[in-house]
Amino acid sequence: MRRTILSEAGEGRALEGAAAQKYARSTEWSARLRRSFWRAVQYLVLLAGAVVMLVPLVWLLSSSFKDQGHIFLFPPQWIPNPWRLDNYLKVFDQMPFLRYYWNTIVVTGAALLGQVASASVVAYGFARIRFPGRGALFMVLLATIMIPYPVTLIPTFILFRYLGWLDTFAPLIVPYWLGGGAFFIFLLRQFYLRLSPELEDAARIDGANTFTIFLRIALPQTKPALGVVAVFSFLGHWNDFLGPLIYLNTPDNYTLALGINLFRGFHTTQWNLLMAASVMATLPCILLFAVAQRYFIQGIVFTGVK
Amino acid sequence: MVAVPLPRRRRMSPRARREAMEGYVFILPWLVGLLAFVAGPIIASLYLSFTDYQVVQPPTFIGVANYQQLFGDGLFWQSLKVTAIYTVVTTPLQLCLSFLVALLMNQKVRLLGMWRTIYYVPNLVPAIATAMLWLWVLNPEFGLVNTLLRYFGIQGPLWLSSTRWALFSLIMMSLWGGVGAPMLIYLAGLQGISTELYEAVECDGGGGWAKFRYITVPMMTPIIFFNLVMNMIGALQVFSGPYLLTGGGPANATLFYVLYIYENAFQFFKMGYASALAWVLFIIILGMTVLVFKWSSMWVYYEGELRR
Numbered sequence: 285m286r287r288t289i290l291s292e293a294g295e296g297r298a299l300e301g302a303a304a305q306k307y308a309r310s311t312e313w314s315a316r317l318r319r320s321f322w323r324a325v326q327y328l329v330l331l332a333g334a335v336v337m338l339v340p341l342v343w344l345l346s347s348s349f350k351d352q353g354h355i356f357l358f359p360p361q362w363i364p365n366p367w368r369l370d371n372y373l374k375v376f377d378q379m380p381f382l383r384y385y386w387n388t389i390v391v392t393g394a395a396l397l398g399q400v401a402s403a404s405v406v407a408y409g410f411a412r413i414r415f416p417g418r419g420a421l422f423m424v425l426l427a428t429i430m431i432p433y434p435v436t437l438i439p440t441f442i443l444f445r446y447l448g449w450l451d452t453f454a455p456l457i458v459p460y461w462l463g464g465g466a467f468f469i470f471l472l473r474q475f476y477l478r479l480s481p482e483l484e485d486a487a488r489i490d491g492a493n494t495f496t497i498f499l500r501i502a503l504p505q506t507k508p509a510l511g512v513v514a515v516f517s518f519l520g521h522w523n524d525f526l527g528p529l530i531y532l533n534t535p536d537n538y539t540l541a542l543g544i545n546l547f548r549g550f551h552t553t554q555w556n557l558l559m560a561a562s563v564m565a566t567l568p569c570i571l572l573f574a575v576a577q578r579y580f581i582q583g584i585v586f587t588g589v590k
Numbered sequence: 591m592v593a594v595p596l597p598r599r600r601r602m603s604p605r606a607r608r609e610a611m612e613g614y615v616f617i618l619p620w621l622v623g624l625l626a627f628v629a630g631p632i633i634a635s636l637y638l639s640f641t642d643y644q645v646v647q648p649p650t651f652i653g654v655a656n657y658q659q660l661f662g663d664g665l666f667w668q669s670l671k672v673t674a675i676y677t678v679v680t681t682p683l684q685l686c687l688s689f690l691v692a693l694l695m696n697q698k699v700r701l702l703g704m705w706r707t708i709y710y711v712p713n714l715v716p717a718i719a720t721a722m723l724w725l726w727v728l729n730p731e732f733g734l735v736n737t738l739l740r741y742f743g744i745q746g747p748l749w750l751s752s753t754r755w756a757l758f759s760l761i762m763m764s765l766w767g768g769v770g771a772p773m774l775i776y777l778a779g780l781q782g783i784s785t786e787l788y789e790a791v792e793c794d795g796g797g798g799w800a801k802f803r804y805i806t807v808p809m810m811t812p813i814i815f816f817n818l819v820m821n822m823i824g825a826l827q828v829f830s831g832p833y834l835l836t837g838g839g840p841a842n843a844t845l846f847y848v849l850y851i852y853e854n855a856f857q858f859f860k861m862g863y864a865s866a867l868a869w870v871l872f873i874i875i876l877g878m879t880v881l882v883f884k885w886s887s888m889w890v891y892y893e894g895e896l897r898r
Contacts, residue, residue, distance in 0.1 A: 326694050333691055333769075334708045340766065341711065343734050344723045356732045359741075402619045409616025414609055421617065428628050432827055432875050434851050434868040438861055439634035440627055445645075462623030469620065494612045523716040525830040530856060541718035545834060548722065555726050562719035569714040577707070584771060585778035 348372075348559035355555050371560040378557060381564075383536065384543035391456045391528075391539060392521040398461030399468060399517045400510055406463055407472030408498045412484070422473075428466045441530060455531040456524070460517075468513045471586060475509040476502060512583035515576050519569060540565045638865035645859045656866035666867065668842050669850040672757060676846070677825040680761050684768045684821050685814065691769065692776035693806075706777070710770035721834035724763050725750070750836050753843040760831055760844055768824075772817040779813040780806070811890040819882055826875055847871055 342362075347355055348371060349364040375381050409415075410422055444455040463469065479502065487497045503510075528539045535546060544561050551557065573580060602610065614621075639656055643649035660666050695705055715723070727734045728749040736746030747755045787805045796804070829848040832838060838845040838853070851871070855864035 326697060326699070330691070330694050330699070330705055333687075334705065337708050337712055337766065340723055340727050340734070341715075343727060344719075347726060360732075360734070360737055402623075406617050406620040409613050413613035413616055414606070415613030416610060418613065421621075424624070425620070428624065430823075430876075430879065431628065431632070432823070432868075432872055434827065434848050435635055435872045436628060436631035437851075438638065438855050438865050438868065439631035441855070442634070442645075442861070443626070443631070459623060459627050461619065462626065463620030494609075494616075498616075519714070525717045525834070526852075529833075541716060544718050544722065548725075555729075555732075558722050559726065562722045566715050566719045569716065570711070573707075573710075573714050577703075580710075581706075581774065581778075584774045 344559050345563060347556055348563045350556050352554065352556055368556065371556050372564070375557050375561045375564070378551070378554075379543060379547045379561075380535070381543065381561065384538055384540045385564075387453075387537060388522060388539040388541075391453050392518060394453070394457040395460040395521045396514060396517045398457060399464035400513050401464070402461050403464035403468040403513060404472050404503060404506065404510065405498070407469045408476055408502055410469065411473045411476035412481070412498075412502070413494065425466050425469060429470070437530075444531065450531060451533045451537060452531075453537070456521075456527050460521075464513075464517075468517070471583075472506065472509055472513065474586075475506045479505050508579070508582065511576060511579040512586065515572060515579045516583055518572060522569060635865045635868060638862050639869050640866075641862040643860075643862040643865075645861060649862060652862070656863050657870075659863065660866060660870065665842060665845060665850060669845045669847045672843070672845055673826060673828070673847040675757065676761060676764075676828065677822060680764045680768065680825050681818065681821045683761075683765055684772060685817055687765065688769045688771075688773035688817070689776050689810075689814070692773045692780055695773075695777055696780040706774065709773055712767040713770040715767070717830040718834065720763070720767060721831065724759070725835060728759055751840055753841050756836050756840060756843045760828075760835065763831060763835075764825070764828075768821065772821065775813060775817060776810065779810055783809045808891045812892055815882075815886045815890045819879060822878065822882065823875060826871070826878070 346362055346364060349367050349369065350361065350371075351364070351366060351368050354361055354364065410418065410425075440455075440459075444450060447454075449455050449458075483501050483505075484497050487501050492500070523541075524539075525541045528542050532538055532542060535543070538546065540561075544558065544565060547561065548558055638649060640651060640653060641649035642652045642655075691709060695702060699705060712720070726732075728736075730736055730746065730748045730751065733749070735749070739746040749755050749759045783806065787809070788801050791801045791805060794800075827848050828846050829852065832844045832846045832849050833852070836844040838849050847867075848871070851864050851867045854860045854867060
């Protein structure tokens with residue numbers, strides 16, 4: 285008895301509901317249609333941008349594998365035919381590419397090490413140790429971030445010339461062992477401030493000195509931040525052009541950037557080899573990004589948001 | 591307990607003094623670097639800007655002659671013009687495009703990591719490779735751009751070798767390489783906006799536009815401001831692109847300011863004159879930054895701060 289009433293009532297409601305549902309469905313349909321239209325637009329715009337970003341790079345890669353005669357074809361070949369893998373070997377034949385590569389590795393490695401080491405020592409000093417004038421000096425540090433490089437460029441050059449360091453790697457390395465860049469110090473200091481000081485206090489009670497505490501306790505906890513500093517330092521030095529241009533004179537000391545530019549001056553039509561050399565100069569950066577993407581994102585986010 | 595104000599110059603306990611010494615030791619590398627590579631050079635370059643210094647002979651003081659010469663130097667004005675055009679065109683374009691891309695990526699896009707990577711990749715390419723790549727892409731006869739234009743029956747311009755198009759080419763390049771980094775910063779900011787704010791707009795019956803206009807934009811203004819300052823300062827100091835691609839030519843159409851400093855200092859060895867040029871740039875950058883900061887108080891919204 286009770287059940288029928290309930291079910292009747294339910295049916296009535298269901299009938300009413302059907303019309304409402306039909307209406308709801310139609311508005312839902314239009315809403316869904318509109319939404320998927322916007323989705324499509326969204327993906328199309330993203331795709332268009334992505335094509336613009338990637339096509340020049342694909343073109344670079346494709347040209348680097350082409351035969352000397354085939355780079356000038358119209359319509360252009362997107363897929364090289366024949367594939368000239370030996371372009372990459374020829375680069376080593378026609379210029380001291382290995383030398384350039386090695387020079388770049390030495391400069392980048394030494395500068396990076398100095399930057400990571402000295403920035404973390406200095407940052408720890410600013411974050412954890414109390415000394416008179418700390419606040420004022422830190423403001424000075426922040427202010428130096430804003431100084432445009434052309435202002436210090438010329439006297440710094442004169443200084444290195446006076447020291448007899450022109451045409452050596454020293455001007456490209458030594459400054460980075462002295463502080464390692466205001467921005468990196470700032471970044472690392474923020475990380476140290478975020479660490480809880482309990483472990484460090486405990487170590488001090490156990491009789492550890494400040495440097496041991498820094499090295500053994502604080503430093504290992506900032507590995508992610510050191511990763512951020514390391515990847516951006518790597519990119520900065522690997523991609524540097526102005527520094528080597530000003531300080532290095534003999535081709536034997538050239539980094540990749542200078543070497544490739546020199547080669548361009550001599551062989552204006554060997555685009556395939558220039559492209560192959562460019563691909564090889566770019567490869568370490570892309571690989572680093574693939575391996576350490578996390579650090580890149582963290583670092584970039586830090587610059588803008590914190 | 592009544593807080594007794596400590597005398598400002600209290601005597602330090604031996605322990606505090608020891609700690610202070612340690613502090614100075616820790617920041618010593620930076621202090622040396624500051625004196626040798628920042629403070630010293632700034633003072634030196636200010637002095638040099640009042641001298642005639644051709645490297646071989648010691649600098650001779652000539653007062654404000656360099657600055658006077660500068661006003662009559664057509665190339666100085668040309669380099670200022672080129673840099674101004676470049677900065678005024680690229681900065682807003684980079685900011686808008688990267689903001690648009692970040693907005694699109696923030697809409698629960700599939701494969702976000704992939705899109706992010708694609709837009710960031712041009713930032714990873716070294717300046718030399720970027721230059722070679724664009725020299726080839728913009729090659730008037732065989733380059734990619736003119737080849738594509740030819741499909742539409744258009745005879746493309748000479749790009750980097752054309753006085754009319756060279757600066758435009760460099761602006762185009764800056765959009766290729768300059769969108770990725772601000773885009774990532776925007777994206778992080780967008781992801782940090784609390785959903786409660788959007789829900790509040792929904793409760794008030796606001797749609798997508800209202801959310802964008804009254805939540806997204808105000809919440810993002812500090813980040814827009816940051817990107818504006820960074821991109822502007824960066825644009826004013828562009829060097830390697832023009833050096834490698836055009837060398838300032840044709841007919842000084844792409845003579846960027848820092849390129850002109852470089853030429854004076856390291857090709858003509860007019861170190862005094864180049865220092866004066868550098869100081870003018872310093873003052874321009876400082877002035878622009880102050881102006882933008884002042885202007886920003888009109889439109890930048892900081893959370894936790896009530897607007898008057």
